[in-house]
Amino acid sequence: MWRNPHTERVSLVDLSAIPHPTFALGTVRSADRSYAALLVDTMVLDLDTVADTLALETPITIRAVLDAWDRTEPILRGLGVDAGCWVPVDSVTAAAPLEPRQILQAGANYRTHVIDLAVKHADIANGRSEEQVRIETAAMMDKRAAEGDPYFFIGLPSAVTGPYDTVTLPPNTTTNDWELELAAVIGRPAHRLSPENALTAVAGYTIVNDLTTREFVFRRDMPEIGTDWLRAKNAPGFLPLGPWIVPSAEVGDLSELRLTLELDGQVMQDESTKDMLFDTAQLISAVSQTVTLLPGDLVLTGSPAGNGMHWGRLLRDGDVMESTITGLGYQRTPVVQATIASDAR
Known part of the structure; x- marks a missing residue:
């Protein structure tokens, strides 16, 4: 093992x-x-x-x-x-509990997760110690939480699969990663909500594993355009969803939910929503300033520390991910590696 x-x-x-x-x-x-x-x-x-x-x-x-x-x-x-x-x-x-209309995905929203990624990507050989990178990034995250705004991108409903379905990794890829997340399920049309009223638009909550092909995130052919979330996050099956939508009244304190993901029986992610930079209400309010939220939309709230990039262990053929969020049930996702690329059209 x-x-x-x-x-x-x-x-x-x-x-x-x-x-x-x-x-x-x-x-x-x-x-x-x-x-x-x-x-x-x-x-x-x-x-x-x-x-x-x-x-x-x-x-x-x-x-x-x-x-x-x-x-x-x-x-x-x-x-x-x-x-x-x-x-x-x-x-x-x-199965997946619903076919979402829109999928709004918050990125870089857990403090420890962002700090860990900064350490992973930092040029420590240039005289900066790991501890220096952690201190500097922590200060940046505190400033962002106090003065900044949430960061969102858009997912596709075609990436959704069930909580116990097998996921096939894209062919010829080697850096596929997990990202367990709490997802709010919208139950009322809403636009330009205040943080104080944002949760009134939520029908309930569910579990999402927002899988990512890391080698597709940054475009090598044109670095100036930045990240390519379409390719990195929207392969078929890359959004295991469910098993259940638990109504808001049945969910406990949103700042005290625990997210736990195991890979082949070993804990990789185990964190509280307390580590969010922007809480669920702030996220929904922020995205609603641009998007008219509709019943059946998903608002993903970001993933905590402990993904494969941090551990130096990414998904491979035969892996099984198992995950839970307090009160929302349980996912089990086997992984297989595609061997033949489909013809480009």
């Missing part, structure tokens, strides 16, 4: 034993179909079987539920065991 070259980080928690949320929305697969579902404790309700109660057309999608979230949420909370068709959660498989 591979061992981390910097320090041994052995898991003390069986992430696969993480319990399901007790009230959540998602999309599940049974033997013969996929359908929008409500999770309550250990049972899931096929929402198509309560379409009349929800006043929604079948087949119901989670996007349709979110489009009418102010009306549908109280109805969902009032549904009992005598309403519609319920099955045990263990008899179905969670």
